[in-house]
Amino acid sequence: MAINTQIKNPAQKQIDPNKVLRFTKGERLSHWVHAIAFFVLLFTGLGVLSTFFQPAMLGVGGIQVARLIHRGVAVVFVVVVGLMFFVGNPRYHWEWLKSVFNFTRADLQHVTAFPKEFFGAHGTYPPQDKYNGGEKINSLITIFGSVFITLSGMVMWFATSFPPGLVRWAYPVHDLSMIMMTAATIGHMYLCLLHPDSNPALAGMINGYVSTKFARSHHAKWYDRVKDEQNNS
Amino acid sequence: MTRKMVFVDTSKCTGCKACDVACKEWNELPAEKTHLITSYQTQKDFTPKTWTYMTFIEKYENQKMNFLMRKAQCFHCAEAACLKACSSNAISKTDSGYVVIDHDKCIGCGYCEENCPFGVPKADQANKKYYKCTGCIERVENNLKPACVHTCQPGALEFGERVVLLGQAKKRLTEVQKTNPKAQIYGEKEMGGTTFLYLLLDRPEVYGLPANPTIPLSLTLWKDVIQPVGGIAVGGAGAAVAVGVLANLLRGNYRSSEDDSNNHANS
Incomplete structure (x- = not known):
């Protein structure tokens, strides 16, 4: 598969005036490589975590095969997504990083109001940027979870090269990272698949575009900026 | 079955390594290529096929050399870190105090080896399973002594009821302390009380053993x-x-x- 993420000016690619580009090809590729690898890693990892899940490993040829898959996919999980920050058009990856580490007052207001919305009611919060407060927290869990699960995983993989005192700590760190990311993933999937108000966002991660209506109502600050950039270009 | 104990009295040990050979023989473990590590020691660590070996330390005091010899094997801890760490419920403890690995359940994750304060279990890389001293559980359950105890000529190894042997060990300690004031019992409280209990002639650190082995935090x-x-x-x-x-x-x-x-x- 050719990795062509060169989108010089995404705004020019807009064909439908009722749609706005939310995620470039590169961003979507990173998201889906991360997501698919995460689920494969979660499945194969659960086989080692607990005897409850061990019988399910017969589906991939047994626990030893599952352990091999776990290591192989771990490399994809780390290397492919890591590379996306440097090849193609990594600008949006870095913008995402910068954005999620800039947790504003508006984000906090979103997060405190969001539980109501989560359960189907209406939450009131100020206009949100490209990533709202909840998305930033999900991103932070993903970032820190991925970093810690990678570091602890490397220590576990190459255990003989590290002192036992460090390897012993890698186990709880690996599990804790997995638990945080799994809990976040459950919420994330609910919002994109089963939450009627947030569900339109899914299109942005599939074909890149969301409706202007959705953009205006959920990410007004971002939408206004994109419109400004378009008008000024 | 009541709690059993193997008393390893290092003051009586002559370092003959017959225990090592008896273990290999009874458990049908092949001999491995060895080389000199230090002093008379030819085995550095446990392997999936070597479950017990002798450690030798040459200790110099007042221009006189003393051997500190110790038969190393799984301690069979009452509070076993390996058992707690095992991902696959493959490690269990018998009423007699033996910690055993079920190789049908073991998946070779290695959590036991990393968490054991003594680094005892070792993986067979071919079948991805962990091996260690079984304490000759199958002999013990048929009223036989473990192979190593059975073969020990100087009587450095003794097998019996824990309550009885522990009292005997303490009596022996007071005697040994007359000539070796640093002598001590190792395994009475350590890891909840170990099934293989030692009379050491010096502090555990001198033997390369952790002074206070615990289940890691x-x-x-x-x-x-x-x-x-x-x-x-x-x-x-x-x-x-x-x-x-x-x-x-x-x-x-x-x-x-x-x-x-x-x-x-x-x-």
């Missing part, structure tokens, strides 16, 4: 806090989603989601 945190609390957290996320779906259903949000997804203006 990381292991307790992992198994008793992170895993159960994490399970609840993941379950909680799932429950929140179920409630969320139900709430959206009851509010009729799914029916109208097509047309009113944009009514929700926040600005």
Whole structure:
């Protein structure tokens, strides 16, 4: 598969005036490589975590095969997504990083109001940027979870090269990272698949575009900026 | 079966390594290529095929050399870190105090080896399973002594009821302390009380043993806090989603989601 993420000016690619580009090809590729690898890693990892899940490993040829898959996919999980920050058009990856580490007052207001919305009611919060407060927290869990699960995983993989005192700590760190990311993933999937108000966002991660209506109502600050950039270009 | 004990009296040990050979013979373990490590020691560590070996330390005091010899094998801890760490419920403890690995269940994850304060279990890289001293559980359960105890000529190894042998060990200690004031019992309290209990002639550190072996804090945190609390957290996320779906259903949000997804203006 050719990795062509060169989108010089995404705004020019807009064909439908009722749609706005939310995620470039590169961003979507990173998201889906991360997501698919995460689920494969979660499945194969659960086989080692607990005897409850061990019988399910017969589906991939047994626990030893599952352990091999776990290591192989771990490399994809780390290397492919890591590379996306440097090849193609990594600008949006870095913008995402910068954005999620800039947790504003508006984000906090979103997060405190969001539980109501989560359960189907209406939450009131100020206009949100490209990533709202909840998305930033999900991103932070993903970032820190991925970093810690990678570091602890490397220590576990190459255990003989590290002192036992460090390897012993890698186990709880690996599990804790997995638990945080799994809990976040459950919420994330609910919002994109089963939450009627947030569900339109899914299109942005599939074909890149969301409706202007959705953009205006959920990410007004971002939408206004994109419109400004378009008008000024 | 009552709690058993093997008393390893290092003051009587001559370092003949017959225990090593008897273990190999009874357990049908092949000989491995060895080389000189230090002094008379030819085995550096446990392997999946070497479950017991002799360690030798040459200790110089007042221009006189003394051998500190110790038969190394699994301690069979009452509070075994390996058992707690095992991912696959493959390690169990018998009433007699033996810690044994079920090789049908073992998947070779290595959590036992990393968490054992003595680094005892070792993996067979070919079949991805961990091996260690069984304490000759099958002999013991048939009223035989473990192979190493059976063969020991100088009587450095003794097998019997823990309550009886522990008293005997303490009596022996007072005697040995007359000539070796630093002598001490190792394994009475350590790891909840070990089945292989030692009379050492010096501090455990001198033998390369941890002075205070414990279940690692990381292991307790992992198994008793992170895993159960994490399970609840993941379950909680799932429950929140179920409630969320139900709430959206009851509010009729799914029916109208097509047309009113944009009514929700926040600005």
